[in-house]
Amino acid sequence: MNELLKVMKSEPAYRKLAAANFVSGIGDWFSSVAILSLLLQLTGSGMAVGITLAARTLPFLAMGPIGGMLADRRNKKAILVVSDFSRIGLALSLLLVDSPDRVWIAYAATVGLVVFSALSLPARQALIPRIVRAENLQAANAFDQSLAGMNMTLGAMLGGAASAAFGPQWSFLLNAATFLASGLLVWRMPYGEPGQEEGRNAQSPKGAGRNVRTARGEQARQIGRAREAEQIRKAEQARSESDFWKTFRRLALMRVVAVQSVAWPIGGGAINVLISVYGYQVFGAGDRGVGLLYGCLGIGFILGGLLAPYFKRWPVQVLIAGAAAEGLAHILVSAAPNLALGGAFILLATLGGGVGNTALATLIMRAVPERVHGRAFALNETLSNVTMGVSMLAAGVLLDVLPARTIGLGAGLLIVLSCIPALTLLPQRRELNAAAGSARPQPQS
Numbered sequence: 001m002n003e004l005l006k007v008m009k010s011e012p013a014y015r016k017l018a019a020a021n022f023v024s025g026i027g028d029w030f031s032s033v034a035i036l037s038l039l040l041q042l043t044g045s046g047m048a049v050g051i052t053l054a055a056r057t058l059p060f061l062a063m064g065p066i067g068g069m070l071a072d073r074r075n076k077k078a079i080l081v082v083s084d085f086s087r088i089g090l091a092l093s094l095l096l097v098d099s100p101d102r103v104w105i106a107y108a109a110t111v112g113l114v115v116f117s118a119l120s121l122p123a124r125q126a127l128i129p130r131i132v133r134a135e136n137l138q139a140a141n142a143f144d145q146s147l148a149g150m151n152m153t154l155g156a157m158l159g160g161a162a163s164a165a166f167g168p169q170w171s172f173l174l175n176a177a178t179f180l181a182s183g184l185l186v187w188r189m190p191y192g193e194p195g196q197e198e199g200r201n202a203q204s205p206k207g208a209g210r211n212v213r214t215a216r217g218e219q220a221r222q223i224g225r226a227r228e229a230e231q232i233r234k235a236e237q238a239r240s241e242s243d244f245w246k247t248f249r250r251l252a253l254m255r256v257v258a259v260q261s262v263a264w265p266i267g268g269g270a271i272n273v274l275i276s277v278y279g280y281q282v283f284g285a286g287d288r289g290v291g292l293l294y295g296c297l298g299i300g301f302i303l304g305g306l307l308a309p310y311f312k313r314w315p316v317q318v319l320i321a322g323a324a325a326e327g328l329a330h331i332l333v334s335a336a337p338n339l340a341l342g343g344a345f346i347l348l349a350t351l352g353g354g355v356g357n358t359a360l361a362t363l364i365m366r367a368v369p370e371r372v373h374g375r376a377f378a379l380n381e382t383l384s385n386v387t388m389g390v391s392m393l394a395a396g397v398l399l400d401v402l403p404a405r406t407i408g409l410g411a412g413l414l415i416v417l418s419c420i421p422a423l424t425l426l427p428q429r430r431e432l433n434a435a436a437g438s439a440r441p442q443p444q445s
Contacts, residue, residue, distance in 0.1 A: 027178030029155025068378025084183030146305025152298025267414030269391025304354020322356020327415030334408030
């Protein structure tokens with residue numbers, strides 16, 4: 001707890017970034033619970049839930065890599081601000097979903113929201129090691145997990161109650177307002193891209209400020225500088241692409257991230273669909289049941305963030321144990337006799353997942369060169385979200401032919417098996433654990 005408080009006090013830029021994430025996250029969960037419950041009311045089918053959740057992930061296939069490249073080449077703060085402001089209108093369009101023949105609006109708006117999320121997520125993750133001191137990175141990642149949990153707890157539980165009491169439209173309005181607040185917070189965040197001055201100097205030949213004798217001579221020099229700048233830009237772009245794939249081939253961690261980004265979401269996607277179905281139908285608790293289960297998810301992430309600093313010396317082992325614990329807990333959820341026990345097991349599942357996610361984020365930030373951070377995080381987000389989208393679609397189809405508990409059992413087993421790729425990191429655990437705990441940035445070679 002002390003480490004989390006320290007990072008909030010000593011890192012002013014991260015403090016604003018975290019506040020923006022918290023504000024928009026609350027709105028996201030209010031809106032998510034409202035739209036999922038509304039779709040179940042309008043259609044009565046788990047397929048609608050599966051399609052909507054898939055629509056929140058599949059656009060990552062196209063936009064995730066673009067977001068990663070932009071994060072490595074453009075101003076990350078600007079990407080976040082544009083993404084937040086662009087989502088205001090999309091959030092408001094959900095107000096039009098009021099009958100079964102308008103369900104398509106929910107799908108379209110969801111896709112649009114995800115497009116900008118895919119652009120902003122790599123930028124935000126790559127921004128953290130730029131604005132947070134190296135010794136505070138582990139605490140910042142742990143705080144991010146707790147923040148996600150707070151968003152789920154407050155947003156989902158209050159969102160479920162608000163949707164039941166006032167209708168889903170109120171939640172959609174709140175979501176739009178939080179995007180505005182988040183964009184303004186990031187806009188005011190202190191930030192400067194390292195290397196901007198060097199880039200300008202590299203593109204400005206010596207003597208550019210000298211007096212010129214003729215306008216024609218100045219024009220010729222301007223043309224030459226423009227050509228030189230374009231050549232530099234193309235060379236840097238080619239070198240950047242080469243650096244990423246060289247890093248991917250050289251670092252076992254990058255390959256494990258790629259494999260695990262596909263392995264875990266096969267079960268995780270089904271669980272995302274089942275949360276709403278568990279609360280609304282299996283346990284028969286309606287909107288409040290959905291909100292309660294998502295609230296338990298949030299509490300698990302809060303506890304995971306609070307506990308993560310205690311395991312910061314062993315991130316590789318924690319990454320493996322976290323996935324195994326998460327899967328086992330979801331197996332118990334599938335057999336839970338009532339809402340209370342189901343919520344308790346979901347809490348345990350996300351506690352393990354939250355600790356594991358913190359370890360993975362810190363390993364990427366400390367053991368992967370900074371110049372490819374955006375694409376490294378985009379690789380993780382893209383593969384996991386696309387796989388999760390396919391999994392959620394499949395779960396939506398299976399819900400029409402199989403009991404939810406049977407699907408939950410299979411999903412839990414798959415999550416347990418997803419920790420196997422990370423076992424290959426155990427021979428390198430000393431080096432990777434040392435890199436993740438180092439106060440000095442890792443070599444960028």
